[in-house]
Amino acid sequence: MLDQIKADKTGMEYTISSVDRALALLEVLAEHPNAGVTAIAELTGNTKSMVFRVLFTLEQRGYVRKDPATRTYALGYRTLYLADKAGNQISLIRVAQPHMDRLSKLCNENVHLFVREGTGCICVAISETPQQLRLSASIGQRSMLHTGGAPKTLLAFAPDEIQQAVLDSELPAYTPATITDPEILRKLLRKIRRDGFHESRSDKDAGAFSIAAPICDYSGEVIAALSIAGPESRLTADFAKKCRAMVLDFSGAIATEMGWDSPILASR
């Protein structure tokens, strides 16, 4: 019992709880814009005074804006500054964005860029199609590695210890098509590595497809996955074939610009 508590605390060893709470508040505000002190206090389980003081601090630095009339809070302009700087620091995003914009225009579907972080992944860039029916995703969204075209592609090219950790962990089913058997998943990952791309259907969001390919950097390491995603209803056999070609073409172009100079399938 005591060991349990200690084990739980281990990961938090150096966490500064007031900073952590402030970040949590920011995220709550991201999901619930224009909330007041009381509402946020209830959502987060903090006291009203606590929330008031954290918001006060965040407001001083411009990370939240207070509407003086309604006395409600929303994310502030300073968050844009951080992201702008982050986007420029992460050269992958700077390089990929124009390619993604062209690709999404070309295929009329959403184009997503994912990177792996530990045993999960994050969507770091999106180029949206103007079509009404489309997959809605949002930047910064985290997801697991065992479902979805881009996540599985990242997993396929992840180091062994990461693959093993994911295969050993609980694999929740989001749809009936989600692969929850580690052995079947392991075989699929081998296939993805062999093919150099992956097409997935309805395993994360029912009725949606995703065709993904890995992106290497100069060292040949897979640093991201690019995917075309949309409703299965538009994925004819012919269109799927075109998408496969396009996603490989564009992931290759991004990789080349990132310093990768031989095709991923060169050895085969």
Added chain:
Amino acid sequence: MLDQIKADKTGMEYTISSVDRALALLEVLAEHPNAGVTAIAELTGNTKSMVFRVLFTLEQRGYVRKDPATRTYALGYRTLYLADKAGNQISLIRVAQPHMDRLSKLCNENVHLFVREGTGCICVAISETPQQLRLSASIGQRSMLHTGGAPKTLLAFAPDEIQQAVLDSELPAYTPATITDPEILRKLLRKIRRDGFHESRSDKDAGAFSIAAPICDYSGEVIAALSIAGPESRLTADFAKKCRAMVLDFSGAIATEMGWDSPILASR
């Protein structure tokens, strides 16, 4: 003396210093990517242990990324999430961005969108021209209201108490052309209100021009300023005329989409 200290502290009354410090660290990291613990400690005047713990906390939530090889830190992907949400919450940005992209293509110059915050202003959106010689600005950048096309436009339409506060404050000169005399500035603000737009040259960045116009929301209040900005060398009399027309055209279009339904110069 004690009063002095109290007065200084007044503004900080509710600030949680550890949260404030964490935000400061994030901003330092935005300006100095790939810095290590010691470097950041020196830059911010904190102890190494302090910096280590704050970064640890920020990393846990994905706001900074640690490169395990070099043990240096940079902004993380989670900042992108916040900004994406903020951009969607701030309808102005969502509405303005496509207009700005079209405008910058049309005139081949950078297009900036500013909002006022207190007695300063912030650039909240940019659409860049691919031209080599261009004004470099960055999103989230704060500046004063007495220099630059968009800032002066915002000041011209700001409430009296804000105008007065700015006119009463120190007006630092960035270039020889910066207006530092409150009376001259006051007259110029009147002119801007009359004209409904403003053309400024070299008063913020030497050799640069900016042609700006205000954007109203449904209530008729000026909520932002749109500007075309670039090097003076490209600003022929003919091009300046075209820019004035274009900036007014586009600011009007954005305002209309924001619910504003009569032209700003209707009464004249």
Added chain:
DNA sequence: AACAGCTTTTCACTAGCTGAAACGCTGCCG
């Protein structure tokens, strides 16, 4: 005019943040 529901302020307590100093790793130079 009293009320209800909110935000803001106050205050005393002690949790947990803090700085200093010691530790151990990694890469460099003799």
Added chain:
DNA sequence: CGGCAGCGTTTCAGCTAGTGAAAAGCTGTT
């Protein structure tokens, strides 16, 4: 090859500064 320098990490005791509760101010409502 071995010692040294510089860095990130860990530890720890002291006391600052973050905290919850409760009361005071607002604001708009019936």
